[in-house]
Amino acid sequence: MANKEEFKNSLSRMFRARIPFISIRSIERSRVLEIIQQLSEEINIPIYIHSLSHGTMDIKTRKTVNDDRSVAGGIDFAVQNISQRQNLTFIFTEVSNIEDDNIVSRHIYDCVVQAIEKGGSICIISTKSVWSQLQRLGMTLTLDPPNEEEMLTVVKDCVVPYKGSIPIDWDENDLKMAATILANITKIEAENVLATQMAKGSLTKDDIKSLSMEKDKLFSDISGLEKVKVDPSLISVGGLTGLHQWLDNQKQLLTADLKSRKLRPPRGVLLVGVPGCGKSLSAKLIAATWNLPLYRLDFASIQGMYVGQSENRLKEAFESADNAAPCILWIDEIEKGLAANANDSSGVTTRMIGQFLFWLQESTEKVFVVATANDVTKLPPELLRKGRFDELFFVDLPQDQERADIINLYLKKNLLPAPSSLTFEKLTAISAGFAGSDLEGAVRDVAIQAVINGDSFISDELYIKCFQNIVPLSKTSPERIEAIRNWGKERALPASGLAWDSSSNEITSGRRTIII
Incomplete structure (x- = not known):
């Protein structure tokens, strides 16, 4: 596994060392070829690329040197030229059926043997494994998707040229955040996501959130994981x-x-x-x-x-x-x-x-x-x-103020009229020992009555009755809850920012504290 810079350095050393067979694992063929194009300018060796759409081309001049577009024809052309010239490199971009011992893999094997004698190099770009006997003649290299550093360059290349053409509110921190979000997808996927955002004619701060959603669509069906929708x-x-x-x-x-x-x-x-x-x-x-x-x-x-x-x-x-x-x-x-x-x-x-x-x-x-x-x-x-x-x-179980906050939260969520201040204090006292789910259940019972009978049916007495009907887990399983709380006070930070001494019902300083 390698990022772009590591991959380029490793491939450069392999080309210079004249490794006879190089298998490159990557789903980004164009990105691999872009790197090879850069190396062809730095290393003075002939490099030819074969594809099913163009045949065999000289990577520097982009001129076709062999019109035969088949893989077999490309390999034959490579064998013929390697036998006549030293230090030739051939890149094959669309070779299938090389995982096992078959005609294609043996054809390439013979080509690599010829390359060993003449200092040639055969390079295959694929997402699949290679027949073991063939792979043992050379080396394997993997190109990872762009990391954050490389993705920042991709983001800037896509966004910066349009700064004078459309309104762009992104600053340097926004560009870095975009790179962080888009890291680990392919370069073309990132370019497509950014182009889609800019197609509406502007880039705003809110578009940063949209990047996460767009990337999320690329991973909507992930093996072993369940996507959870969050509203x-x-x-x-x-x-x-x-x-x-x-x-x-x-x-x-x-x-x-x-x-x-x-x-x-x-x-x-x-x-x-x-x-x-x-x-x-x-x-x-x-x-x-x-x-x-x-x-x-x-x-x-x-x-x-x-x-x-x-x-x-x-x-x-x-x-x-x-x-x-x-x-x-x-x-x-x-x-x-x-x-x-x-x-x-x-x-x-x-x-x-x-x-x-x-x-x-x-x-x-x-x-x-x-x-x-x-x-x-x-x-x-x-x-x-x-x-x-x-x-x-x-x-831990919520304290008095926390219970009051939670009750208010569910009252607003369920669009319920608030009880009187005196009744609200009683509800806070009644709910001592309630978990958040217990408080939600009590308020939900009131909301059900509001749906059935209307808001006019809601009264302070109804609130008190619904809260008194809840039997919390702290009362049905007090030993279990107390054991959990005793463990947490000794070993963990209090999520509330405070620790609660259950024996005295008083808020005290925690044994561990949060560093802010």
């Missing part, structure tokens, strides 16, 4: 102030230049805590706030029945996420997919854990992972050590 108007989370402040800082790192300080992009966050308190909703909120696509990884959906199938599917899912970057990768209830299983004699779970940890540690793409867990005791301890996720947050 910002329907997503809101009350409380969790500490988590939101920390996320605001992380967002800035997505476009910051981290290379000089040898830092990797933000890796993600693990949210643990009481069920129903907004962990999963936070993943959607991050995607909506950051204007990034959201993909959900379901470990259950990638489980296979054959040996190695689950691991391969997981690897493909991570590769797909890297290609879709920048994006949000949501892993809900991660403990269910990576929990240690004493009955797992095949070792599938252990290998999947290892693969996930390796990707989490080594991937350099801007994939921000939001993992949630209810029973964190089932997670492997190596997943919780510092360096895997950027931070571990504990989402």
Whole structure:
């Protein structure tokens, strides 16, 4: 794997070293040929390109030297010329059926043998593997899609020439953000996306958001991942102030230049805590706030029945996420997919854990992972050590002010008339121990009555009755909730920015604090 500069340097050395056979893996034939064109100017060796549409051409003069457009005819022409002249290089752009031992691959094999004797070089551009006996005569090189640095050049080449022709509001930071969003797609795909945006006659700040949507369309059907549609108007989370402040800082790192300080992009966050308190909703909120696509990884959906199938599917899912970057990768209830299983004699779970940890540690793409867990005791301890996720947050039951904020949030969302201030204080007191989902359920019961009987039916007594009818999980399973809370207070940052001493019901300073 190589970016453009690494690829160009490696290919230049191979040409100079007269490697007899070079297979180039890339889906961007035109981009590869553009680089070879540059090398032909720098290295004084004859280079010819064969294609099914033009036959064989001299790359420098662009003149056709052989009209036979078939692959067999191109190979015969190469053999004939290599036998007569030294240091010739032939590039074949459309060769099929070279994965196995067949007539085509053996024809090329004979050509390469001839090239070895005369200092020639045969180069094939393909997306497929090459017959092993043929590949052992040479070397393989892969060209990655444009990274952020190269994509910035592509963006500027597309946008800057039009600055005098159409209104363009993008500054240098906007150009960098566009490059960040469009990184890891092909050059032609990026040019098409930008051209589509400029076709309306202007480029505004809002068009940056549109770039994410356009890129997202290219990855609408990703192996192993589920695309989650996010409507910002329907997503809101009350409380969790500490988590939101920390996320605001992380967002800035997505476009910051981290290379000089040898830092990797933000890796993600693990949210643990009481069920129903907004962990999963936070993943959607991050995607909506950051204007990034959201993909959900379901470990259950990638489980296979054959040996190695689950691991391969997981690897493909991570590769797909890297290609879709920048994006949000949501892993809900991660403990269910990576929990240690004493009955797992095949070792599938252990290998999947290892693969996930390796990707989490080594991937350099801007994939921000939001993992949630209810029973964190089932997670492997190596997943919780510092360096895997950027931070571990504990989402506790909402405090008085947080409950008031959440109640107000759902009242506005459901278009309900607010109760009196005295009743509102009673609702806040009644809902002590409620999770966010409990508060939503209570307000929803009021909204249902408003739909059935009209807003005139809504009264303070109805609000109090609906809230009193809710039995929260903190009362039905108090031991389980208390165990979760005790674990979180010792090991995680409070998502609210404050920690709560459950024995005294008082807000106290947390053992760990957020650095803002």
